[in-house]
Amino acid sequence: MKYNSAIPITLKHALRCALQVMCIVLVAAGAAPAGDIVVGSSGNTTRIVFHLKSGEAMSPDLVEQNQTLIVNFPHTVAEPQTMEDLFLIDHLAFDGTRATITMKHPFTYTSSFKQLPARLVVDISMKRQEGQEHTCPVRRFDMIPGTSRSSVVMVLDEGTPVDVRTAGKGRVFVHFPAEISCTDLGRLLEGIPQLTSVNLMKMASGTTLIMSVNKHYTMNRAKVERDGTRVIFEMSASGDVSPQTRGSSAQSLFDAGNSAAVIRMLEPHISSLSDEEAIILARSYWSLAFPYRMGERSNASLSLMSRAIQELPEGPRRDRVMLEHCSMLIRAGLPSEAGASLSRLRNSENDDVRAEASIREMDVLNRGGSYQDAYAAGRRLVIALGAQGLPERLKPLYSAVLADTYLGLNDHAKALDLYRQALSSDPDYPRTDPGIYARMGDAAFRMNDFSRAKDYLTLALNLAGGRDRQKYLLMLGDSLYQTGEKDRAIVVFSQAENLVPEGDGLAIAKLKTARIIIEKNTDERGRLSDRAFNEVMDIYQTLKTSAELKDKALASLVKVRIAQAYAKHGDWEKALATYHEVWRNTKKGDTIHHYTQVEAIRGIVERTRVLYRDSRYDQIYEIYTRYRGSFIKELQDSATLFIIGDALNRLGQTEEARTMLELSTRGDSIYKEQAFSLLFTIDIKRNKFQEALIWNTIYLSTYPDGKDARIMRERRGEVLYRLGSLSAALPHLEASAAEGGPLALHSLSYLADAYRRLGTPLKEEEALDRIIAFHPERVSPIIEEALYKRAGQLRKAASLARASSLYQALLDAYPRSSHVHWAMYYLAGIAHVQGDASRARELLTNIMRLSKDPVLVSAARVTSDEMALIGDLDGYEATKQHGGR
Structure with a gap:
């Protein structure tokens, strides 16, 4: 018979497949x-x-x-x-x-x-439709045992006409006025020691079933109930039933799965039971105690088994009963009480007993949390068994126990595989190990395989009670939540709340319910509705003030949930402040401390991205300032680190900006390329050219076709120039100058100076001429400087006309230049040489009137006086020549 346990209507669609699998387990559940x-x-x-x-x-x-x-x-x-x-x-x-x-x-x-x-x-x-072939109308036989009298009930299909007769020599005749075919009567009577099937005789008037009454019983009466669906045979024991006969009957009932009948038969004689009867009764109690939680029946079972062991003689039979008793103790949650017996059984002369005792010892170690020792014990067992290996009957047990070991060692995939091997070897294994589905669900859950965890946990729920049931409901709710079945998850969490009226489990169920309410009522912008916010805050406030939160960690968790609600509702200041309160009041190693930190950082990531999108850099700076000693220190999200760094840089906080930007480059993000470029620019401004060169090298090697690759290549020459690597800088400066872009003038300026310092004047002059070529279309201090330098070079080379034109261009284009007065001085000298004394004197007079450079003024005065003296001498000479004629 396969069974499915009923579940609430709100879960029926989600768990239907799991319910179909559940049939296999519930057949054994009793x-x-x-x-x-x-x-x-x-x-x-x-x-x-x-x-x-x-x-x-x-x-x-x-x-x-x-x-x-x-x-x-x-x-x-x-x-x-x-x-x-x-x-x-x-x-x-x-x-x-x-x-x-x-x-x-x-x-x-x-x-x-x-x-x-x-x-x-x-x-x-x-x-059955008309004309359909006749089948067997006998559905089953039930036995109702008693102290001296018992009844056997033959259950028939509804509407089956039947007549019953008894005869001497213990024969019973059941007549059906139709042709029937019953090939399964032997199996149906397996658990009924009072009757055995003799024959099925076809007659002209129908079919007669002939059964024989066991010699230890007497048929008192046989009757058909009025509705015709049951035939009842009332019997009594023939004199005193011997323990051997009683035990045989009880064993037949137990083998047929009728443990309740065994209990009714043997319980009245409990004080005088034989060893074998005591064992059968103990097994019957145990089967009805499924899934083996300590209670009246399990205690009675363990007591009877212990009594039988004491009275059994030494030998293989006693060893096997001891093993069975040990397995009961382990399943009942008393593994330590099985230890001494298992140690003795490991030295048994029987290989089969030794092997099972070793596996049970592994089970005891697992339950004590000694998983490494259990693993070592398993390896010793495999070595000891050698080539012969484990007996077939022990393979499912060994697989399941070894799976427990791997689960404890956090190898969840291996554990789940071994659990499946156990079930594959013995589909009825959960009958002896009802917790296996719970552990399979736990393994799948930890692997984040929530779909399989959901199925296993559904099966586990049918075998769980009390706090275990609540625990698995919470895990099932989490699995449903993770697979997107949030409505059904709420129902499961509500069931968990209803199981226990108080305690941490109730608080956790309420917290999970509140979380799902938040998620279901959050709009596409990520904002929680006012109604839902008020609803979940009521839940949280109730939990904060209730006696359920004696656990400080759980109380802190409630505060974290409050912070999350604030965040979803858009009140980020309260959200982050609440996170910080919990973080500050919990220890660094605590789970809740870490969880609070993770949630706060997640909130900071979300909030700063919105603020960055809206260019609200001041608010980003405020978050940074407030939490840089706590959450920001632990922030590892590269994109958020860049956002904060960029905001700080825009606000002039260069040093702090650089730190955040450098941290952002340690991970991948959409801003990583931009971070390298920004760090390069910042370090040039800081005159940290060695660091700038590093960022430049990284950028060009990582993003050769990047958005800023051209600028990076053009400015690489500048960095090398500033570091004094002139020869290395030349090709980069030449390439930048050739581009003719915004940096061309700067590159030519560095190029001219590099050539000067390298002692290549012709190259320097060429670079200066290329700068001057931008005049007059462009106005730049670089052109101003080039005009002055190149004019000086031409003046010294006696190219006075060209020098004069460049000096004049400087005076015209850059009248406020720091070189203006010296240019005027040199231009005056050229004018004097070219015979334009009036122009020369005018320039020198302007210098003496405008310049504040005493050296230049003195030189201009001396030059002016010399020019005047020369003029006087020239005049005198002319006069003298005129008088002589």
Whole structure:
């Protein structure tokens, strides 16, 4: 029989596939939590089991209407639930007292009430159409054991006509007035020690099933119930039943999975049970304690096993029972109590026992957190076994325990692979290790494989109770959230809240619910609506003031959530201030300290990008100033580091800007190229030419075709020139000058000086002439300087006409030049040489009147006096010559 546990309607679509897989696990689960509904299928039959909150017997009213079955209970018996599209069921809606079940096809049904635990079982089958081949109308046999009397119930298809007769020699005849074919009667009777199938005889009037009554029982009465769906055989034991016979019957019942019947049979004789009977009863208690949490049944099971071990003689049989007892202790959460027995069993003469004891010891080490020791124990076991390897029956156990070891060592992929190997080797393994799906879900969750984690955790929930159930609900909610199923995640978190009325689990569930409310009500601009903001702040404020937050870390987490809400609502100042408060009040090694830092940095990244887009550099500077000693120190996002650096640079904070920009280049971002260029410019302004050369080299080697590559190439010569690497600078300066761009004049200026310093005057003169060629279209101090220098060179070379024209060009274009008065002086000298004494005297007079350079004024006066003296002498000579004639 395969079963699916019901889930809330809001999760049904998301978890339907997981529910289909869940069938395999729930067949072994036996008892489900009270107040639950389980649906399963076997062949053409769908079974619905209502696990009732109350243990009292009741008579629900079942009404069939067309393709709908209505089940009315006298009072509330289970939680409201809804399911769809499960086997023969199209839709099932249950409100706590009334279940309305709509089928996909015409149907027939049978129902029965069971105890231990209290439950109503409804079996639904497709209705057989006319002309369809007859099949076996016998659905199953149930046994109701008692101290001295017991009953066997043969359950039939609804509407099956039947007659029953008993005869001497313990024979029972069940007559069907139709042709039937029952090939599976032997299996159906496996757990019924009172009856055995003898023959199925076809007759003219139909078919007769002949069964034999066990010699240890006497048939008292056989009757058919009025609805014709059950035949009841009432029996009693024939005299005193020996322990051997009783034990054999109990073993048959246990093998058939009828643990409740075993308990009814053996429990009245608990004080006088044989060793074998005690073991069977212990196993029955244990099976009903599934999934093995400590309680009345598990305690009784462990006590009986311990009693049986004490009385069993030494030998392989006792060793195997001890191993079974150890496995129970481990599953019950008492691994330390199994240690002594396992140490003894590891030295057993039986290879099989030694191997299993070693694996169980690994399990004990895992549960104590000693994963390295468990791994070493596993390696020793493999070496000890040698070529023969593990027995087949132990391979699933070994795979699962070794998977636990790898999970503890954080090798999640290896752990998950080994868990799957265990299930592949033994699909029924979860029956003995009900926590395996939880650990598989944990491994997948840590691998961020949230889709698989969701499926495994759904299976785990059916085997979890109490705080474990809450824990797995939280993990399942996270998995649904990560896969985008946020509505369903809210439902799961709400279920986690409802499991326990107080405690950290409730607080975490509320926090997760609030987070999803935020995400669902955030618009495309990333802003949280006022309504949602008020709703989540109410949740947070309630948590802040409640007694649930005794844990300081959880209280800090609530404050982090408050900061996140502020950020989503656009109140960044309060958000960052709240983050900083939590960060300041927690220790550096704490998880919450790191989490706060991560969230605050994420907020700073988001906020600074918006501010940078809007050119609000002053606000970026404010964030930097306020948090540079905390969050900014830990900031590693290259793009944000550049944004802050660029903003600081624009505001004139060059030194701090350079630090942030240099940090930004250590990672990749869309601004990395721009950062190298900006660092180059800043270091030139700082006269840090060696550093500038490094940035220039990095940029040109990394971005040879970059946006600033041309400027970088043109300015490389300037940097080399300023570092004194004149020869290395020449080709770069020549190339820059040849480009004729904005930097051409500067490059020619550096080029001229480089050639001068290298002792190549012709090259220097050529460079100066190239600068002067920009005159008069361009006005530049560089042209001004070139005019003066080149005029001086020409004057010294006696190219007075060209020198005069350049000096005059300087006077005309740059009348405020610092070279004006000296140019006038040299120009006066040229004019005098060229015989223009009037022009020369005018220039010298202007110098003496305007210049504040005493040396130049003195030189001009001396030159002017000399020119006057020369004029006087020339006049005297002329007069003398005139008088002589």
